[in-house]
Amino acid sequence: MRPTDFDALWLIFTDPQVMAAFESPPLTAAQMQGWLQRNLDHQTEHGFGLFSIWHKEDGVLMGDCGLELMAINEEQVAELGYDLRSDYWGRGYATEAAVAVRDYAFQQLNLPRLVSLIRVGNHASRRVAEKVGMGLAAEFERHGRPYWQYELSHT
Ligand SMILES: CC(C)(COP(=O)(O)OP(=O)(O)OC[C@H]1O[C@@H](n2cnc3c(N)ncnc32)[C@H](O)[C@@H]1OP(=O)(O)O)[C@@H](O)C(=O)NCCC(=O)NCCS
Helix, strand or coil, X not given: CCHHHHHHHXXXXXXXXXXHHCCCCCCCHHHHHHHHXXXXXXXXHHCCCEEXXXXXXCCEEEEEEEEEEEEECCEEEEEXXXXXXXXXXXXXXXXXXXXXXXXXXXXXXXXXXXXXXXXXXXXXXXXXXXXXXXXXXXXXXECCEEEEEEEEECC
């Protein structure tokens, strides 16, 4: 992900269908800039983070997928996340990206475990997690909302 990806990323995070999954209004430019900067800082600090997903034929930045370190129950884990603009949904792209990031995380970064936090009811995201090989490990509340915790350990 690069600073110049801002405009294309903002299209994703102002897409009403995408934001419905987060039960959130579209991000403002300032919020988007904060999101992007946090991810760029994460990349600098840890050496990995979120990738932008490009559609090769269209030359369109259609989504993001990657890794973010976060604390769950006081344990630091790597979260595998993905978001795609809605006009590219249903073509297997999120799964393709998530499988590539899973393999990168296990084979190159040697991370022991991947976690995905998914809002309860987000069946498309849950299905992607399943296709990546993750299983449901827990259901819990975070910031007052119910989440499924999917995870996969490196064997
Ligand atoms: C989640 C998301 C990235 C999936 O992207 P995508 O490219 O459409 O995903 P894929 O095509 O790789 O796979 C989607 C799977 O979910 C299934 N699916 C889609 N909508 C579904 C629904 N409402 N109920 C059940 N399954 C559903 C598809 O059929 C497909 O499974 P299949 O291959 O077994 O048929 C996309 O919907 C998105 O960006 N949503 C908004 C942001 C978001 O939710 N991000 C994840 C936060 S945890």
